[in-house]
Amino acid sequence: xxxxxxxxxxxxxxxxxxxxxxxxxxxxxxxxxxxxxxxxxxxxxxxxxxxxxxxxxxxxxxxxxxxxxxxxxxxxxxxxx
Amino acid sequence: xxxxxxxxxxxxxxxxxxxxxxxxxxxxxxxxxxxxxxxxxxxxxxxxxxxxxxxxxxxxxxxxxxxxxxxxxxxxxxxxxxxxxxxxxxxxxxxxxxxxxxxxxxxxxxxxxxxxxxxxxxxxxxxxxxxxxxxxxxxxxxxxxxxxxxxxxxxxxxxxxxxxxxxxxxxxxxxxxxxxxxxxxxxxxxxxxxxxxxxxxxxxxxxxxxxxxxxxxxxxxxxxxxxxxxxxxxxxxxxxxxxxxxxxxxxxxxxxxxxxxxxxxxxxxxxxxxxxxxxxxxxxxxxxxxxxxxxxxxxxxxxxxxxxxxxxxxxxxxxxxxxxxxxxxxxxxxxxxxxxxxxxxxxxxxxxxxxxxxxxxxxxxxxxxxxxxxxxxxxxxxxxxxxxxxxxxxxxxxxxxxxxxxxxxxxxxxxxxxxxxxxxxxxxxxxxxxxxxxxxxxxxxxxxxxxxxxxxxxxxxxxxxxxxxxxxxxxxxxxxxxxxxxxxxxxxxxxxxxxxxxxxxxxxxxxxxxxxxxxxxxxxxxxxxxxxxxxxxxxxxxxxxxxxxxxxxxxxxxxxxxxxxxxxxxxxxxxxxxxxxxxxxxxxxxxxxxxxxx
Numbered sequence: 001x002x003x004x005x006x007x008x009x010x011x012x013x014x015x016x017x018x019x020x021x022x023x024x025x026x027x028x029x030x031x032x033x034x035x036x037x038x039x040x041x042x043x044x045x046x047x048x049x050x051x052x053x054x055x056x057x058x059x060x061x062x063x064x065x066x067x068x069x070x071x072x073x074x075x076x077x078x079x080x081x
Numbered sequence: 082x083x084x085x086x087x088x089x090x091x092x093x094x095x096x097x098x099x100x101x102x103x104x105x106x107x108x109x110x111x112x113x114x115x116x117x118x119x120x121x122x123x124x125x126x127x128x129x130x131x132x133x134x135x136x137x138x139x140x141x142x143x144x145x146x147x148x149x150x151x152x153x154x155x156x157x158x159x160x161x162x163x164x165x166x167x168x169x170x171x172x173x174x175x176x177x178x179x180x181x182x183x184x185x186x187x188x189x190x191x192x193x194x195x196x197x198x199x200x201x202x203x204x205x206x207x208x209x210x211x212x213x214x215x216x217x218x219x220x221x222x223x224x225x226x227x228x229x230x231x232x233x234x235x236x237x238x239x240x241x242x243x244x245x246x247x248x249x250x251x252x253x254x255x256x257x258x259x260x261x262x263x264x265x266x267x268x269x270x271x272x273x274x275x276x277x278x279x280x281x282x283x284x285x286x287x288x289x290x291x292x293x294x295x296x297x298x299x300x301x302x303x304x305x306x307x308x309x310x311x312x313x314x315x316x317x318x319x320x321x322x323x324x325x326x327x328x329x330x331x332x333x334x335x336x337x338x339x340x341x342x343x344x345x346x347x348x349x350x351x352x353x354x355x356x357x358x359x360x361x362x363x364x365x366x367x368x369x370x371x372x373x374x375x376x377x378x379x380x381x382x383x384x385x386x387x388x389x390x391x392x393x394x395x396x397x398x399x400x401x402x403x404x405x406x407x408x409x410x411x412x413x414x415x416x417x418x419x420x421x422x423x424x425x426x427x428x429x430x431x432x433x434x435x436x437x438x439x440x441x442x443x444x445x446x447x448x449x450x451x452x453x454x455x456x457x458x459x460x461x462x463x464x465x466x467x468x469x470x471x472x473x474x475x476x477x478x479x480x481x482x483x484x485x486x487x488x489x490x491x492x493x494x495x496x497x498x499x500x501x502x503x504x505x506x507x508x509x510x511x512x513x514x515x516x517x518x519x520x521x522x523x524x525x526x527x528x529x530x531x532x533x534x535x536x537x538x539x540x541x542x543x544x545x546x547x548x549x550x551x552x553x554x555x556x557x558x559x560x561x562x563x564x565x566x567x568x569x570x571x572x573x574x575x576x577x578x579x580x581x582x583x584x585x586x587x588x589x590x591x592x593x594x595x596x597x598x599x600x601x602x603x604x605x606x607x608x609x610x611x612x613x614x615x616x617x618x619x620x621x622x623x624x625x626x627x628x629x630x631x632x633x634x635x636x637x638x639x640x641x642x643x644x645x646x647x648x649x650x651x652x653x654x655x656x657x658x659x660x661x662x663x664x665x666x667x668x669x670x671x672x673x674x675x676x677x678x679x
C-alpha cells in the first residue's frame with residue numbers, strides 16, 4: 001500500500017508538467033485560459049490526493065505520543081506573566 | 082484616505098489582539114513560543130496558511146502574471162498546493178510528535194539531540210538565521226512601502242512617509258509579539274487568512290462586473306494580439322517551470338513554519354490542514370493571477386515595479402474605494418503576519434539554541450528565558466528597522482530569493498533526521514556547508530554576471546485606455562505607478578520586475594519582455610564552459626535549471642554519502658527516535674483544560 005501511494009504521488013507530481021497545454025490559448029467557457037483551468041483543477045486534485053493520503057497513510061502511531069518525564073514540566077508549573 | 086483609515090483600524094485590531102493574548106499568557110517559554118502547544122485545529126490551519134502567504138500572494142502574483150502570463154499559477158501556486166501539504170503531512174506531523182515527546186521548540190534542538198552534536202547544530206542555526214534575517218528586513222521595508230504608497234493621493238507626498246511606515250510596522254509587530262508571543266501571532270494570522278482567501282474572489286467578481294465587455298470580451302481581444310501569449314506558456318522555459326517544483330520544499334524548512342507545526346494541540350489538526358491547503362492556495366492565487374492577465378489587456382505598457390501595482394490600478398478603476406482599502410489591509414496583514422512569525426522564530430531560535438543551550442536557562446530560569454526572548458524581539462525589530470531604512474532593499478530581496486533555494490536544499494537534512502536511522506551529524510554538516518557555499522556562489526555568479534545580463538526590451542509607453550478600459554489613468558491609485566515597489570514580484574525566486582525574462586532560452590521559446598513580448602536571449606557566464614552557467618535578465622541557471630535543482634540533489638547526495646562513511650549516533654539515541662511499534666507513548670500527562678486552548 002505504501003509503495004502504491006508513493007507511486008500515486010509521483011504520478012500526480014508528473015501531471016504538473018502539462019506540456020500539452022504549453023501553447024494552448026483556448027478560453028474554457030469563453031473566459032478561463034485552458035492552462036489556468038487545468039492547474040485550478042490540479043489544485044482541487046491535490047486536495048483529493050491529500051484526503052487519500054490522510055485516509056490511507058496517516059501516521060496514527062504518532063497520535064498517542066506523550067512527553068518524556070521532565071519535558072514540559074516547567075511549562076506546567078509556572079503560571080502568570 | 083479611506084484605505085489609510087481601514088489600515089489604521091486594522092492596526093488597532095492587531096494591538097488589541099496582542100493585549101488579549103497577553104492576558105492569557107504564562108511566564109514559560111513553551112507558552113510564549115508555542116502557545117503552550119495548545120492551538121486548535123481551525124486556528125492551526127488558518128495560521129499555518131498565513132505563515133506561508135506573504136504579500137507576494139496578492140500583489141506579486143498579479144504583477145508576475147501581468148508579465149509572465151497564466152503560467153505563474155502553475156509555476157508557484159499549484160506546485161505549492163501539492164508539495165507544501167505533502168511536506169506538512171510527512172515532516173510536520175513527525176516534527177510535532179518529536180517536539181511533544183522530547184520538548185523541542187526549534188529544528189536545531191531536534192538536530193542536536195538526534196545526531197548527538199553541538200557545534201554542528203550551532204552552524205545550522207547560524208545558517209538558518211542568516212537566511213531568515215533578510216526576509217524580515219524585506220518584509221519590514223515592504224510594509225513601509227505599502228503604507229507610503231497607499232497614503233499618497235494624486236501625486237502628493239504620502240501621508241505616511243516610508244520611514245514612518247516602517248516604524249509603524251516595527252512597533253505594531255514588536256508589541257504584538259512582545260506581549261502576545263505565539264498566541265498573539267496566530268490570532269493575527271486568522272484574520273489575515275480570512276482576508277486573503279476571500280479578497281481575490283470579491284475583487285474578481287467586482288472588477289468583472291464593471292469591466293466593459295466583460296472578462297470574456299477583454300480576454301478574447303487579448304488573444305488576438307501579441308499579448309495573447311499571456312494566455313498560455315509558450316514562451317516560459319520548461320526547465321524553469323520544472324525547477325519551481327522544488328522551491329516549495331523550502332516551506333517546511335523555514336523556521337517559523339517548522340515552529341508553527343509544533344504548536345498544534347493534537348495531531349489531528351494536521352488532517353484538515355493538508356486537505357484544505359491546496360484549495361486555500363487556489364482561492365488566494367487564482368483570482369490574482371487571472372486579474373494580472375486581465376490587467377495586461379486593459380492597462381498595457383507597465384514595466385518594472387509598476388507591474389506590482391496592477392491589482393491596485395484595476396481596483397481603482399473598476400471597484401469601489403472601500404475594496405482598495407480592504408486590499409491595503411490585506412497586504413498589511415500579510416506583511417504583519419510574516420513579520421510577526423519571523424521575529425518570533427528568530428527569538429525562539431536565539432533563546433533556545435543559543436541562550437538556553439549555552440547555560441542561560443540554568444542561570445536565569447524559565448522566566449529569565451522569556452524575558453530574554455522579549456528583549457530579543459525588541460532588539461531584532463529595531464535592527465531590522467534601522468537596516469531597512471539605511472540599506473538598499475534590493476540587496477536583501479536578492480538574499481531572500483537565494484534563501485528560498487537555501488531552505489529548500491536543507492530539506493534533505495530534515496528528511497534524513499526523521500526517516501533515516503543511519504544518517505549522521507557529519508552528513509548534516511556536509512549538506513549544510515554545501516547549501517551555504519551554493520548560496521554564496523549564486524550570489525557571486527549573479528554579481529559578476531550583472532554586467533553581461535541581457536537587458537529587457539524597452540517598454541511601450543503606458544496608455545490610459547486599453548482593451549475596453551475606462552482609462553482613468555490619473556485617478557487615485559493609478560498614481561501608485563510612480564511609487565516604490567509595493568510587494569515586489571522580484572521576491573518571487575526567478576521573477577524580477579524589470580522585464581521578467583527567464584531561462585536559458587529567454588529569447589527564443591523562453592522568457593518575455595513587458596506584457597508578454599519575447600525577451601532577449603540568455604548568455605553564458607563562462608563561455609568556455611558552454612551552457613553550464615547561463616545568465617538571463619534575472620537569474621543564473623545551471624544547465625538551464627534554476628540553482629535550487631542542483632542544490633537539493635547535491636545536498637541529498639552529500640547527506641547519503643557522508644553519512645555512510647561516518648559513524649552513526651549511539652544505539653540509545655536511535656532507539657529513542659525510532660522506537661519499535663507501540664513504544665511511542667511513555668508517560669500520560671494531564672489534558673489541558675479548555676480555557677488553556679487557543
